[in-house]
Amino acid sequence: MLNKEGMKRQEFISRAEKYLNSPENINIRATENNKINKQVALAKTYFDKYELAIQRTAYLKNKALENSDKLLANFEFNLNNTKVKVIWATDAVDALKEIADISKELSLPVYFDEVNVIKEVEKEIGNSRHHIPRADKQSKQYIGLTKADFIVADSSSIVCLNHDKHSTQMQGKAKAQIFIAGIDALIQSFNDIELIASLQSTNKYGEPIHANICIYNGNKLNEDDALKEDLFVILLDNGRTQILSDHEQRSILNCIHCEACKRACPVTLFAGENAYGTIYSGPHGALVSHHIENNEDATHLAFASTLCSKCNDVCPMNIDLSAFMAYSRRNAVKNKQVSKTENLTIYFWKNAVMKRSNMDKGGAKVKAFMFKQILRKAWGNKREMPVVATKSFNQLWRERKDFG
Numbered sequence: 001m002l003n004k005e006g007m008k009r010q011e012f013i014s015r016a017e018k019y020l021n022s023p024e025n026i027n028i029r030a031t032e033n034n035k036i037n038k039q040v041a042l043a044k045t046y047f048d049k050y051e052l053a054i055q056r057t058a059y060l061k062n063k064a065l066e067n068s069d070k071l072l073a074n075f076e077f078n079l080n081n082t083k084v085k086v087i088w089a090t091d092a093v094d095a096l097k098e099i100a101d102i103s104k105e106l107s108l109p110v111y112f113d114e115v116n117v118i119k120e121v122e123k124e125i126g127n128s129r130h131h132i133p134r135a136d137k138q139s140k141q142y143i144g145l146t147k148a149d150f151i152v153a154d155s156s157s158i159v160c161l162n163h164d165k166h167s168t169q170m171q172g173k174a175k176a177q178i179f180i181a182g183i184d185a186l187i188q189s190f191n192d193i194e195l196i197a198s199l200q201s202t203n204k205y206g207e208p209i210h211a212n213i214c215i216y217n218g219n220k221l222n223e224d225d226a227l228k229e230d231l232f233v234i235l236l237d238n239g240r241t242q243i244l245s246d247h248e249q250r251s252i253l254n255c256i257h258c259e260a261c262k263r264a265c266p267v268t269l270f271a272g273e274n275a276y277g278t279i280y281s282g283p284h285g286a287l288v289s290h291h292i293e294n295n296e297d298a299t300h301l302a303f304a305s306t307l308c309s310k311c312n313d314v315c316p317m318n319i320d321l322s323a324f325m326a327y328s329r330r331n332a333v334k335n336k337q338v339s340k341t342e343n344l345t346i347y348f349w350k351n352a353v354m355k356r357s358n359m360d361k362g363g364a365k366v367k368a369f370m371f372k373q374i375l376r377k378a379w380g381n382k383r384e385m386p387v388v389a390t391k392s393f394n395q396l397w398r399e400r401k402d403f404g
C-alpha cells in the first residue's frame, strides 16, 4: 500500500511513461533545446568576461535578497505620495481579490495576455471565486494587467521584459495599470538592470539583450503612464518568504527564470514538463513548487533528479540546484515523507556498505539476486539492471598488488 508521497511519485512516473511512449515528443524537445543552446553559446560571446558577469550578477541578486526587507520597504516608501499604490498579497488568491476589487472600484474590465502574467496567478484565474471581468483586444477602456520581471529599490522602477509589441501597445493604452511582481523580483539599484536583464536574455532566448524593455519609473512616470488614472503594483509573496527564511536554500530565489536548467535536465527531457504536475517544472520548479504552490504534495519532486549537476553547470546565477535537491530529499526523510520500505532499504544498504566484510559476503550471483529483489521496482523496466562483477575492486587490487 503506497503512502501519499508514494502515490505522488507513482503519478509522476505514469505521466512520464506516457510521454516516453511518444519518442517524437522527446526528439522535438531535444531539437528545440539544442537550437536554443547553440544561440545561448553564441550570445555568451558578446560578454567581455562571461564568468565575471555571472559572478557579479549572482552577487548583486544575493545582496538584494539578503536586504530584501529594507529594500522592499524603501521601494514602497519612495512610491508614497505618487500615483502608484503598492499592494501586498500573501498568495495568488489574495492577489486576484485585489485585482477584482480594483476592477470593481474603477468599473473597468481587465486586459492581460496569459504569457505576461505570473504563472501562479494565471493558474488561479480559472479557479478563483473572485471574478475578474476580462477585456478583449477591441475594448476601449480597460485596466492593463502585466507581470513585472524586476522591481528596483533605489529608483522604485518597475521593469517589464520582452512582452510582445501588441501586448505592450495594449498595456500602453490602458486607462489604469496593475503590475504584479514576486517579491524575489527585487533588484537593489537601477544600474544593475542592464547586466541582470542581459544575462537573462542571453540564457533564456540566446539573445544578448531583450528586444523590448519597458521601464516604469515610479514617481518620475513616463509620459504614457502619467496619463493613466491609476497605477498599482502588487507585491506577491506566495511562499517566497518561507523560502527566504530557510538559510540553506534561500539562494534559490536568486533565480532569474532563464530556464537554462530545464533545458539541461535529462529528467525534464525524458519525463516531459507535464510529469511534474506543477506550475513550475524542471530543477528549479522541483525545488520551489511545494512553497510557491503551498503544495506539500510536491516534495516528491526533489527525487525527480539524477543529481548529475548539469543544471548547476548552466545556471547563470550559480545556484547549486543539485545540492538543494539533496537538502530537500533529506528534509523529506526527516519529515517522514518517504515510505517505510524505502527507509528500511536505505538502512540495510547503509549497514551493508559501511563494512568491507559485509560487502564481500556472498558471491556475484547472490548479490545480483538481492539487487533484483530490492531494486527491481525502483529500477523500472526501461533499463538493464547492472551486472555485478565477479570480483570486487578490492579483490582485484589485492591480486594485482600481490597482497595475497
Ligand code: SF4
Residues within 6 Å of the ligand: 254, 255, 256, 257, 258, 259, 260, 261, 262, 284, 311, 314, 315, 316, 317, 318, 319, 321
Ligand atoms: S535556477 Fe534555472 S531558471 Fe533559475 S537562473 Fe538558474 S538556470 Fe535559470
